[in-house]
Amino acid sequence: MNLPTPQKAAAWLKQAAPLRPTLAIVLGSGFHHVLTELRVAKKISYTKIPGLPKPTVSGHAGELYFGHLGQNPVLVLSGRAHFYEGHEMERVTFATRTLAAFGITDLLLTNAAGGLNRKFSAGDFMVLTDHINLMGTNPLRGPAVAGLPRFVDLTATYDKQLQAKLAKAGKITKLKLQRGVYLAVSGPSYETPAEIRAFATLGADAVGMSTVPEAIVARQHGLRVAGVSCITNLAAGISKANLSHTEVLETAERVKKSGAALIRNFAELYQKM
Ligand code: HPA
Numbered sequence: 001m002n003l004p005t006p007q008k009a010a011a012w013l014k015q016a017a018p019l020r021p022t023l024a025i026v027l028g029s030g031f032h033h034v035l036t037e038l039r040v041a042k043k044i045s046y047t048k049i050p051g052l053p054k055p056t057v058s059g060h061a062g063e064l065y066f067g068h069l070g071q072n073p074v075l076v077l078s079g080r081a082h083f084y085e086g087h088e089m090e091r092v093t094f095a096t097r098t099l100a101a102f103g104i105t106d107l108l109l110t111n112a113a114g115g116l117n118r119k120f121s122a123g124d125f126m127v128l129t130d131h132i133n134l135m136g137t138n139p140l141r142g143p144a145v146a147g148l149p150r151f152v153d154l155t156a157t158y159d160k161q162l163q164a165k166l167a168k169a170g171k172i173t174k175l176k177l178q179r180g181v182y183l184a185v186s187g188p189s190y191e192t193p194a195e196i197r198a199f200a201t202l203g204a205d206a207v208g209m210s211t212v213p214e215a216i217v218a219r220q221h222g223l224r225v226a227g228v229s230c231i232t233n234l235a236a237g238i239s240k241a242n243l244s245h246t247e248v249l250e251t252a253e254r255v256k257k258s259g260a261a262l263i264r265n266f267a268e269l270y271q272k273m
Helices: 006-016 032-036 094-102 160-173 193-202 212-220 245-254 256-271
Strands: 023-027 039-045 063-069 072-078 106-115 125-134 177-185 206-208 224-234
Touching: 006 039, 006 094, 023 032, 023 256, 032 072, 032 256, 063 256, 072 094, 072 256, 094 212, 106 125, 106 212, 106 256, 125 160, 125 193, 125 212, 125 256, 160 177, 160 224, 160 256, 177 193, 177 212, 177 224, 206 224, 212 224, 224 245, 224 256, 245 256
Parallel strands: 023 072, 023 106, 106 224, 125 177, 177 206
Antiparallel strands: 039 063, 063 072, 106 206, 125 224
């Protein structure tokens, strides 16, 4: 099957776009409530965009929005394709390449994650300072892409200026933001307590099943990247209780207003950059 290219998807998006934002936001669990703050200019189902995979996970809608957060124009992706759904990495990162071809320069990636750091509580938010890729593959594996670097530098994956904007947005929101390293696994099983102990030794503060492929591909395209996790649960073995997707969704629901306010305030500060 010959899939449409990200360039084709971006060309389609350009003719459909009522705005030309430079900031895109990918919404993970815990952040969808920001849609209630978005002044929507246009909503487009992923099924209409050539080549964009439709998410299958509950809580991930599969809609692209153009709109304003405060005064700032943004493109919002509500729902993402995960590696654990069985998609190839090319498909997982198709939307990221499409955003780059569309003209997005700054990408905020949000997600739900389990907390490893003993100072974290369920319901906290964490700004990503770095990541560890344990998904077992790399999204840049495969034929070289003409015009893009083959060996991508990840020394500063998460942009310092955007991290500072998130910190400031946290203050305005009156949220205590944690900071830390996000470790990505393929999932979809949660981790064993032994794995979590190992990951803590490696230097991880949170663990999740997304974000890293998008961040790597975004850096290949030269986008500035920021990341925020909603710590929906304490990781296996740190939590006394067993883990469940229900707990993840319940915590996300409990803190959804804070998550939405954080993103809105970030978008407003972004405009002043
Ligand atoms: N592990 C992996 N992914 C997750 C978790 C977790 O504990 N919580 C939310 N996403």
